[in-house]
Amino acid sequence: MNSFIILMCLSYHLVACEPQCSKFDYEEKTLAKIIRTEILVEQVMSDIKQLKQQTNDAVTSMERMKTELRESIQSMHAENALKLEEYNNTIMKWKDRLDIKPDVVFLAKDPTTQSPSSTIIFGTTMYDMSQSYDNSSGTFTAPVEGVYAFTAQMCLNVGAYKHIHYAIVANDRQVSNSLTYTKDTRFCNTVQAFVVLDKGQTVHVSALGTSAVPLRQNNANEWCTFSGILIR
Ligand SMILES: *[C@@H]1O[C@H](CO)[C@@H](O)[C@H](O)[C@H]1NC(C)=O
Ligand SMILES: *[C@@H]1O[C@H](CO)[C@@H](O)[C@H](O)[C@H]1NC(C)=O
Numbered sequence: 076m077n078s079f080i081i082l083m084c085l086s087y088h089l090v091a092c093e094p095q096c097s098k099f100d101y102e103e104k105t106l107a108k109i110i111r112t113e114i115l116v117e118q119v120m121s122d123i124k125q126l127k128q129q130t131n132d133a134v135t136s137m138e139r140m141k142t143e144l145r146e147s148i149q150s151m152h153a154e155n156a157l158k159l160e161e162y163n164n165t166i167m168k169w170k171d172r173l174d175i176k177p178d179v180v181f182l183a184k185d186p187t188t189q190s191p192s193s194t195i196i197f198g199t200t201m202y203d204m205s206q207s208y209d210n211s212s213g214t215f216t217a218p219v220e221g222v223y224a225f226t227a228q229m230c231l232n233v234g235a236y237k238h239i240h241y242a243i244v245a246n247d248r249q250v251s252n253s254l255t256y257t258k259d260t261r262f263c264n265t266v267q268a269f270v271v272l273d274k275g276q277t278v279h280v281s282a283l284g285t286s287a288v289p290l291r292q293n294n295a296n297e298w299c300t301f302s303g304i305l306i307r
Contacts (some may be wrong), residue, residue: 097285186198189232189289
């Protein structure tokens, strides 16, 4: 090897410009080039390996981020659903109270007969905000569900032993009862009832038992009436 280098140096010095010399020169350069190429390839390979590692790391961290993002979106969804349910419950709770109900109030008077035997029909409608009282049948029909108050007043006719037993009947059930009896005085008697009605249920005043001609004739001073109001 040493002798080869010496020989090469000698050859180089002696025949630097000779074409024979360029043979070694060429091989030497080729060798150097190959070595440089190998080093370069190694470096490139190492760079590629590093790049691959970095890419893998990036992919891994992106996947981790994706998972975290998905988890946080899922928890946000769950939180929102809970909040929505809470809001919905609150709204539902208040909905009934916020429901704007119509004005329901009526007053009717003047029974169509002085001798009623079942439903007392009050023929004159004084007022009826929701058009719920039928003055031809004597029946009130609830336009909405709610708590109602009803009043009925009977004025007895003048005469011996006049009496009337009557009741407010809500949805076919007596909810207020009175028996008014007098030997010979004029007076009126009032009954009242608070009832909860569903929409469409009816209320009327019923005569359950009477003497002959128990009611006073329609009179300016004494009124037989039937009235009602929606409280809430
Ligand atoms: C709100 O609550 C009511 C009664 O609990 C339910 O019927 C309705 O579907 C709910 N609405 C929503 C949007 O969750
Ligand atoms: C009976 O009721 C109707 C409407 O419901 C009304 O138009 C009429 O005036 C009432 N009649 C009397 C005598 O009040």
